[in-house]
Amino acid sequence: MSTExxxxxxxxxxxxxxxxxxxxxxxxxxxxxxxxxxxxxxPLSPAKSRQRSDSESDHxxxxxxxxxxxxxQRSDRTPSPTRQKKSKVKLKDGTTxxxxxxEDLLLNAEKRARRHIKHEEVSDAIYELTKCTxxxxxxxxxxxxxxxxxxxxLAYAYLTLKNxxxxxxYHADIAKNIMLSGLHTSDSSSSKAELLLMLVKMYYVLGRAxxxxxxxxxxxxxxxxxxxVSDERKKLGRSEGTEKIDLDIKIAIAMAKLFANQNKQAAxxxxxxxxxxxxxxxxxxxxxxxxxxYQDMGKLEQSKGKHxxxxxxxxxxxxxxxxxxxxxxxxxxxVAEAAHKLALAYSEGxxxxxxxxxxxxxDESLGIRQVLYGPHHPKTISSxxxxxxxxxxxxxxxxxxxxxxxxxxxxxxxxxxxxxEVGESYKLYGSILLAQGEMEKALRYxxxxxxxxxxxxxxxxxxxxxxxxxxxxxxxxPILAAKEGQTKAGQLKRRPRFSANVK
Numbered sequence: 264m265s266t267e268x269x270x271x272x273x274x275x276x277x278x279x280x281x282x283x284x285x286x287x288x289x290x291x292x293x294x295x296x297x298x299x300x301x302x303x304x305x306p307l308s309p310a311k312s313r314q315r316s317d318s319e320s321d322h323x324x325x326x327x328x329x330x331x332x333x334x335x336q337r338s339d340r341t342p343s344p345t346r347q348k349k350s351k352v353k354l355k356d357g358t359t360x361x362x363x364x365x366e367d368l369l370l371n372a373e374k375r376a377r378r379h380i381k382h383e384e385v386s387d388a389i390y391e392l393t394k395c396t397x398x399x400x401x402x403x404x405x406x407x408x409x410x411x412x413x414x415x416x417l418a419y420a421y422l423t424l425k426n427x428x429x430x431x432x433y434h435a436d437i438a439k440n441i442m443l444s445g446l447h448t449s450d451s452s453s454s455k456a457e458l459l460l461m462l463v464k465m466y467y468v469l470g471r472a473x474x475x476x477x478x479x480x481x482x483x484x485x486x487x488x489x490x491x492v493s494d495e496r497k498k499l500g501r502s503e504g505t506e507k508i509d510l511d512i513k514i515a516i517a518m519a520k521l522f523a524n525q526n527k528q529a530a531x532x533x534x535x536x537x538x539x540x541x542x543x544x545x546x547x548x549x550x551x552x553x554x555x556x557y558q559d560m561g562k563l564e565q566s567k568g569k570h571x572x573x574x575x576x577x578x579x580x581x582x583x584x585x586x587x588x589x590x591x592x593x594x595x596x597x598v599a600e601a602a603h604k605l606a607l608a609y610s611e612g613x614x615x616x617x618x619x620x621x622x623x624x625x626d627e628s629l630g631i632r633q634v635l636y637g638p639h640h641p642k643t644i645s646s647x648x649x650x651x652x653x654x655x656x657x658x659x660x661x662x663x664x665x666x667x668x669x670x671x672x673x674x675x676x677x678x679x680x681x682x683x684e685v686g687e688s689y690k691l692y693g694s695i696l697l698a699q700g701e702m703e704k705a706l707r708y709x710x711x712x713x714x715x716x717x718x719x720x721x722x723x724x725x726x727x728x729x730x731x732x733x734x735x736x737x738x739x740x741p742i743l744a745a746k747e748g749q750t751k752a753g754q755l756k757r758r759p760r761f762s763a764n765v766k
Contacts, residue, residue: 369398385424392417396434406445411438412461418468428472435468452499459496463489463510467517474521482521489514512541516556523563535560551590554597557583558604565611573611580608584624596642599631603646610653618657625650638669639676644684647673651691660695667692686715690730697737703746706737 350363372394379388392413399413418434421427442465447458466489473482493511519534535556542552561579565571580601587601606624609617629646636643647670654663671688678684693708709730716727738744 365398365401369395369402372398380420380424388424389417389420392420406441408442408447408458408461411441411465412458414438414441415461415465415468418472419464422468422471426475428475431468432472432476435465435472438465439469456496456499459492459499460507460510462492463496463507463514466492467510467514470514470521471517474517474524477524479521479525483518486514486518486521508541508545512538512552515541516559519559519563523559523566526566528563528567531563532560535563549586549589551586551597554583554586554590554601557586558601561604561608565608573608577605577608577612577617580605594631594634596631596635599628599635599642599646602631603628603649606653607649610649610656618653621653622650625653639673641677644670644673644677655695660699664692664695667695681715681718683715683719686712686719689715693733702737702740702743706734706743709734709737 350361350367352360352362354360372391376388376391376395379385379391396410396413396417399410403409414434415438418431418438421434422431438461442462466485470482470486470489473479473485489510493507493514496507515534515538519531519538522528522531522534539553539556542550542556546552557579561576561583564576564579565573584598584601584605587598591597602624606621606628609621609624612618612621625646629643629650632640632643632646647666651663651666651670654660654666667688671685671692674682674685674688689708689712693705693712696702696705696708713727713730713734716724716730720727722728722731
């Protein structure tokens with residue numbers, strides 16, 4: 264496990280009143296300023312921080328941004344009617360000049376960001392969070408930790424809402440530079456707790472972004488720092504809020520995914536179990552947060568290749584499916600997705616019972632999605648394809664061909680006639696026909712696939728070349744070669760090359 268010199272345990276933090284604390288030995292200088300009250304707002308803060316309500320808490324930790332997860336938790340107060348009336352001035356030329364103070368604009372922008380996130384309006388949410396960074400700079404200045412907090416919120420949104428790790432890393436680095444470049448003050452334990460919570464989120468974002476970018480040493484270093492700051496925050500003796508608990512769970516899962524990507528299954532398993540214990544302790548044994556953890560653990564077991572215990576993997580997916588049924592409606596997408604993944608796990612088995620169970624859960628997933636989305640939807644098509652591959656595996660080629668015709672028609676309507684998805688289905692159709700000895704029909708479907716691939720990728724692409732090799736192999740048959748020569752395409756190939764010189 265990677266370490267850094269700034270992890271040195273010899274650098275002890277000074278939590279005394281008015282003392283300068285180097286948080287966790289990370290080079291982050293914080294000065295505690297004793298006051299007569301316990302206000303968590305810095306001197307320039309436009310409003311008091313507020314506690315996150317249970318109704319707003321985000322219990323999901325599969326990298327989804329919650330509508331209430333802005334770290335700067337200010338009150339929802341609005342300016343007084345008198346102040347609102349004075350904030351806009353009408354000029355002589357008829358135009359209206361908005362004189363709303365930036366601190367009020369900041370509050371409004373944060374409210375709008377939370378609302379857009381709640382309604383999954385991603386672009387609008389990113390716009391408002393970007394506006395928050397500009398307004399925070401006006402209110403607090405360039406070196407205040409609140410500006411770092413604003414950039415961290417924007418980085419978190421880029422990571423979880425849009426899956427853009429480069430942008431997330433960029434804004435998290437800005438926040439990190441702000442925190443490392445100055446001396447930051449906290450006037451109370453609650454203010455310091457808020458500051459440390461922001462640092463945990465900042466290092467978490469950097470860790471996840473680096474994992475996605477496959478920069479594993481940097482990812483491990485930042486996730487370890489997130490753990491270190493989280494432990495530092497616990498020393499304040501304050502009760503942990505929902506956001507803090509969720510971040511601790513996310514850090515454990517992030518570490519598990521990091522080690523899984525590096526094929527370190529034992530270390531990854533340990534962190535998944537750690538995350539599971541935290542979820543069960545805080546949210547119960549049937550919490551919906553456990554669904555993703557059980558599915559990831561099943562995937563981790565399957566990644567062991569020939570050493571994988573498929574029964575153990577299937578048990579994990581079965582647990583996820585059971586929890587889905589207890590938390591969601593039986594005809595919901597969540598249940599359909601859990602059933603689909605469970606079916607794929609069963610399909611890895613070699614027994615007739617496993618294949619029967621796989622087909623049963625695929626039928627369930629397909630039935631739900633056909634009702635929810637109709638036949639021409641990517642998720643419905645995904646369930647159909649999985650069922651088709653299971654039919655091929657169980658040697659029901661005729662049933663598979665019949666279902667493939669339905670899939671091709673749905674893909675034509677969903678993706679277009681010349682889409683890669685349609686081309687792959689033509690290739691699969693040709694492969695089944697070839698296995699049945701229908702070489703002439705198979706050749707026709709392979710040609711359709713090659714035409715699509717050549718139009719999309721070019722004749723020199725590896726996919727086009729692989730399909731062309733299959734076609735050439737089929738044309739080695741004298742019967743097919745003779746028939747190919749009788750077609751228009753074959754006659755054009757055998758036609759003499761054009762010459763401008765008349766002999």
